Amino acid sequence: MTRPHPSATATAGLAAGQWDVRLWALLCVLAGNMLIDALEVSVAVVALPSIRTDLGLPLTAVQWTMTGFAAGFGGLMLFGARVVSLLGRRRVYLAALLAFAAASLLSALAQEPWLLVATRLVKGFCAALTAPTGLAIISTAFPEGPPRSRALSVYTLFGAVGFTTGLLLSGWLTPYSWRLTFAFPAPVVLLLFALGLRLIPDSDHAGPGGTGPTPAHLKPPRRYDVTGALTFTGALLALVQGVTALPAHGWTDLRSGGALLAAAALLTLFVAVERTTPAPLVRFGALRGGPMLRSALGAACLNGSYLGLLFVLVHQLQTVAGWSPPRCALALAPAAVPLAVTALRSGRLVARFGAPRLIAAGAALPFAGYLLLLRESWPLDYPGLLLPTLLLVGAGFVLSFAALNTQATARLPAAERGAGSGLYQTAVQIGAVLTPALAAALVTAATPAHATAAQAVAACRPALVLVAAIGALGLLVGLGGLTRTAVPRRPPAPPTHSTTGHDHGPDDEDLDLRRP
Numbered sequence: 353m354t355r356p357h358p359s360a361t362a363t364a365g366l367a368a369g370q371w372d373v374r375l376w377a378l379l380c381v382l383a384g385n386m387l388i389d390a391l392e393v394s395v396a397v398v399a400l401p402s403i404r405t406d407l408g409l410p411l412t413a414v415q416w417t418m419t420g421f422a423a424g425f426g427g428l429m430l431f432g433a434r435v436v437s438l439l440g441r442r443r444v445y446l447a448a449l450l451a452f453a454a455a456s457l458l459s460a461l462a463q464e465p466w467l468l469v470a471t472r473l474v475k476g477f478c479a480a481l482t483a484p485t486g487l488a489i490i491s492t493a494f495p496e497g498p499p500r501s502r503a504l505s506v507y508t509l510f511g512a513v514g515f516t517t518g519l520l521l522s523g524w525l526t527p528y529s530w531r532l533t534f535a536f537p538a539p540v541v542l543l544l545f546a547l548g549l550r551l552i553p554d555s556d557h558a559g560p561g562g563t564g565p566t567p568a569h570l571k572p573p574r575r576y577d578v579t580g581a582l583t584f585t586g587a588l589l590a591l592v593q594g595v596t597a598l599p600a601h602g603w604t605d606l607r608s609g610g611a612l613l614a615a616a617a618l619l620t621l622f623v624a625v626e627r628t629t630p631a632p633l634v635r636f637g638a639l640r641g642g643p644m645l646r647s648a649l650g651a652a653c654l655n656g657s658y659l660g661l662l663f664v665l666v667h668q669l670q671t672v673a674g675w676s677p678p679r680c681a682l683a684l685a686p687a688a689v690p691l692a693v694t695a696l697r698s699g700r701l702v703a704r705f706g707a708p709r710l711i712a713a714g715a716a717l718p719f720a721g722y723l724l725l726l727r728e729s730w731p732l733d734y735p736g737l738l739l740p741t742l743l744l745v746g747a748g749f750v751l752s753f754a755a756l757n758t759q760a761t762a763r764l765p766a767a768e769r770g771a772g773s774g775l776y777q778t779a780v781q782i783g784a785v786l787t788p789a790l791a792a793a794l795v796t797a798a799t800p801a802h803a804t805a806a807q808a809v810a811a812c813r814p815a816l817v818l819v820a821a822i823g824a825l826g827l828l829v830g831l832g833g834l835t836r837t838a839v840p841r842r843p844p845a846p847p848t849h850s851t852t853g854h855d856h857g858p859d860d861e862d863l864d865l866r867r868p
Contacts, residue, residue, distance in 0.1 A: 378493060378551040379503050381544050382486040383510040385449065388537050388544075389479040390514020391521065392421055393784070394688070395533050396472075397662050398522040398681045401670040402530040407465055412596035415663065415792040416469040419592055419785045422659075424476020426781020427585035430633040430774045432480035434576055441485050442552045448481040449545040453538045460535030471534075483511075484774070493553060505696055512695030516688040523681020575631035583622035584633075588782070590615035592789040599797040635771055644772055646833050647760035648779035650711055653826030654752060656783025657718060658687070658745055660819045661725075663788040664812050665738065667795065672808045673732055686739060690746035691753065698754030707755040707762070712830035714752020718745045719827045722820035726813070730806035752830070759833070787822060791815040 396403075396417045404414040436444045455474040462468040490507060494500040525532040594611030603609045626632040662684060669675040669683060701710060721744030728737055760776040761769040798811035 374551065375494065375499075375503075377547060379490070379506055381547050381551055382489060383507050385482055385541070385544050386486055386507055387510040387514045387517065388452075388541060389483045390511045391518030392475060392479060392537070394515045394518030394662075395522045396421070397666055398519060398670075398677050398684070399526045399530040399533045400663070400666055402526050402677065403468075404671075406530065407463075407468075409465060410600075411667065411796050412599065412789075412792045413465060415596065415788050416465070416592075417472055418659065418663065418788050420469045420472030421476040421479075422781045422784035423585065423588050423592070424473035425479050426476075426778045426785060427588045428477045428581055429480040429484075429778050429781065431577065431581035432477060433484055433770075433774055434633060436481060436485050436488075438576065440554070441489055442554050444481055445485050445489070445552060446545060446548055448478040448485075449541050449548065452478040452482075453541040453545070456534055456536075456538040456541065460531040460538075484777075489552065509695055513692040516685060516692045519681050519684055519688055523678040526677035575629070577625075577629055577631060577633045580622060580625045580629065580633045583618045583625060587615045587618035587622060588785055590618060592785060595786075595789050596793050599793055634775065635768075643759045643763050643833070644761070644776070646829050647711075647756045648776050650715060650752070650826050650829045650833075651756045651760075651776065652779045652783030653822050653829065654715065654718065654748065654756070654783070655780050656787035657722065657819045657822040657826065658749075659784050660787035660791040660815065660822065661722070661741075661745065662687075663791050664795065664815050664819070668732060668809060668812060672730075672805050683734060683738070684742065687742035687746040687749075690743075691749045694750050698750070701751070702755050702758050707759040708830075708833040710755035711752045711759065712827070712834055714748040714750070714755065715823070715827040715830040716748075717751070718748040719820065719823040721745055721748075722816065722823045725816055726820060728809065728812075728816070730809040732809065783822075787819070790818055794818060 400414050400417065403409065403417060404411070407414075452475055455471040455478065459468055459471040459475070462471065487504075487507065490500065490503050494503045521536070522533045525536065590611045594608050594615060597605065597608035597611060601608045623636075626634045626636065665684065666680060669680045670677065675683070721741035724744075725737055725741045732738065757776070761772045764772045792815075794814040795812055798814050800807055800811070803811065
């Protein structure tokens with residue numbers, strides 16, 4: 353027995369502008385989980401010093417609570433989309449919700465660092481399964497036109513506010529226990545699972561646009577490419593391990609130099625596998641297009657530099673200056689709130705000014721803030737240095753994040769947009785994996801034993817230089833786009849199913865506004 357498709361019973365009401373109760377409930381489930389996925393990116397940030405103190409971890413080890421989630425999300429995103437396309441949206445979505453809830457509870461109970469990191473990886477993989485699948489379910493459950501546009505707007509808004517919500521919740525819960533920051537999603541996700549059992553339709557009964565079964569010629573080949581997924585994710589993890597082990601063990605130790613060599617070998621093997629397998633996760637031809645490559649690199653720089661900045665600032669504000677978690681969370685909010693407030697207007701900005709201009713301006717503002725922060729010294733100057741930097745970063749996201757999403761797939765054929773979107777989102781997460789790890793290594797290497805507050809702040813300068821350098825790279829990429837031909841506006845077209853499990857249509861060009 354199959355689950356009824358919501359749009360099959362509500363089309364008449366939707367055409368009249370009325371929302372069926374079942375569709376409202378389905379959208380609440382999907383948007384609610386999108387909010388959970390988005391806040392998981394930031395929920396660990398403010399809790400890092402408390403986790404470090406409780407578990408007795410060095411700075412290079414506690415960063416795994418940030419990078420572990422991003423590694424699971426980005427490293428397995430393309431593989432997760434393949435799993436969804438082969439096993440079906442409903443089955444995988446519901447299983448991912450259960451796994452996410454279980455991993456949340458294990459995270460909260462973890463007494464060993466390895467278990468905490470492992471659960472963060474699992475939660476990242478679950479997010480890689482549910483985030484794009486929720487969008488695909490909307491594209492089939494809601495008829496094309498105003499109903500689908502309205503649903504996408506709600507979904508977008510929940511994703512955009514998730515990062516801010518995670519910061520504030522982390523600041524509020526951490527004084528009670530950092531474990532609550534990882535435990536609180538579990539009951540919420542279990543509630544979403546219970547509702548999803550009744551509401552999420554069988555994907556086999558809704559092809560593109562909710563018009564019927566997926567045509568056979570659009571179904572992906574039945575290959576998972578596990579080898580490609582394992583080698584790519586393994587390369588990311590080995591790279592982070594090698595980088596963060598360098599301050600303590602040097603280049604010749606297996607834990608550092610050996611891990612870096614393993615990362616290079618695994619990445620080489622990944623490329624070889626993807627070039628030879630009949631159904632690769634990555635079609636490297638999609639990266640040859642200028643707009644796609646520039647967007648992926650620009651977004652990785654934007655997201656990576658921001659998360660690297662947050663890592664350094666949390667260390668300075670709490671560990672060095674002694675600020676409380678709530679005060680720290682509120683201090684960091686000015687960079688996160690602007691995107692949440694303006695998310696639904698981002699498409700209008702792109703339509704009016706064009707993606708290349710917004711991307712260049714959106715890269716210039718954070719870079720200016722990073723340069724300003726290089727003047728930092730003890731005591732910390734929040735009104736004069738930190739706050740202006742955070743506001744400039746927030747403005748940069750408002751201008752460029754939706755534009756980067758739009759530009760990434762604008763020139764790709766309809767059949768390639770799903771794969772291109774997956775590659776783009778993977779690049780965003782790679783930035784979130786590498787920059788905090790590098791920042792942790794630089795701060796650790798520059799901090800003397802028994803450092804004073806002034807010395808501890810000064811030791812953060814190499815990491816801030818790294819953040820500024822990544823911001824500069826993003827600016828160069830953005831300026832390079834200004835010299836190219838403007839990205840053409842695509843005419844409206846029906847959504848197309850792709851092997852990534854992400855259905856793309858004219859309404860979801862700037863949907864992925866969460867900050868992984």
